[in-house]
Each structure stands twice: as C-alpha cells, then as structure tokens.
Amino acid sequence: METSVGNIKEHEKYMRQAICLAKKAWANGDVPIGCIIVYEGKVIARGYNRRNLDKTTLAHAEILAIKKASKSIGDWRLEDCTMYVTLEPCQMCAGAIVQARIPRVVIGCMNPKAGCAGSIINLLDMKQFNHQVETIKGILEDECSAMMKLFFTELRNGKKIT
Numbered sequence: 001m002e003t004s005v006g007n008i009k010e011h012e013k014y015m016r017q018a019i020c021l022a023k024k025a026w027a028n029g030d031v032p033i034g035c036i037i038v039y040e041g042k043v044i045a046r047g048y049n050r051r052n053l054d055k056t057t058l059a060h061a062e063i064l065a066i067k068k069a070s071k072s073i074g075d076w077r078l079e080d081c082t083m084y085v086t087l088e089p090c091q092m093c094a095g096a097i098v099q100a101r102i103p104r105v106v107i108g109c110m111n112p113k114a115g116c117a118g119s120i121i122n123l124l125d126m127k128q129f130n131h132q133v134e135t136i137k138g139i140l141e142d143e144c145s146a147m148m149k150l151f152f153t154e155l156r157n158g159k160k161i162t
Contacts, residue, residue: 088115108144
C-alpha cells in the first residue's frame, strides 16, 4: 500500500541520515545502502550494508537495523517504527520488514533488478500475509540513485571503491 508523502521535511531529514550511512558502506567497499529506524520521533537503530566487510549474505542494512531496533525497544515487533532506507529492499529484507511488523517504510530509490517493494514484486503489500506495510517512495531519490549509479560505474571501471 503506497501512500502520500506526508511530512516531506521530516522524511528528508531521516533519509539524509540513511545516505550518510550508505556512504560508510561505500567507504568499506560495500554497495552503498543505509537504513535507519525511527521510534517515537527518535532514531533507535542504524545499519549500513556490510556484506563484503562481514563476509555474509545476511549483513544488509535493513537486517542490521532491525536487529538493533528490536534490541533497543526489547521486542521483535517494531509496530510503531518507521524505516528509512536508501534503496528498495530485496526479498530477504522485505520479508524481514513484514515479519518485524514495521508499519511504514520510506524508500529513497527503487531497484528494478532486485527490489521487492514494487519493482519486481511487492512483498510489503501482499494481502496473503498477515501484515502489510505502507510505503513512501522517492524521498531524495536523485541523491540515492546517483550514489548507486556512481558506485557501480566505478566498480565496472575497476576503480577502488572508497
């Protein structure tokens, strides 16, 4: 279920924080994806892609942030939280978002090759599941998209990713 943007300034503020985290991933040689989770107006968790750094498929920004948020509030249910992520979640992360009962995800740019919040499939809004997620798309889209394009251009050109 996609909804209207709402408070654009607030969304941009939090997305800028997620972009800063994505740049940390880039500095480590990982795909630049950043994620924050907000609860009651406060950032309670941060994550950035660490797959290469940690040598595990599971070290996606969203997964790491969900783990931290659950620890922060003392529950696996993140029912009153909002997630901000620079790139549309993959199938693993979209599934974790549904499982964590996160009600709202704000997405920077879409991922037409692997995105599961509407690009390939929308796991966040499947009526067959017991939880659907409100999505707000395109917040600081140009910045998020440009960062991804530059990363992969440099990767293809054999430049050191830093």
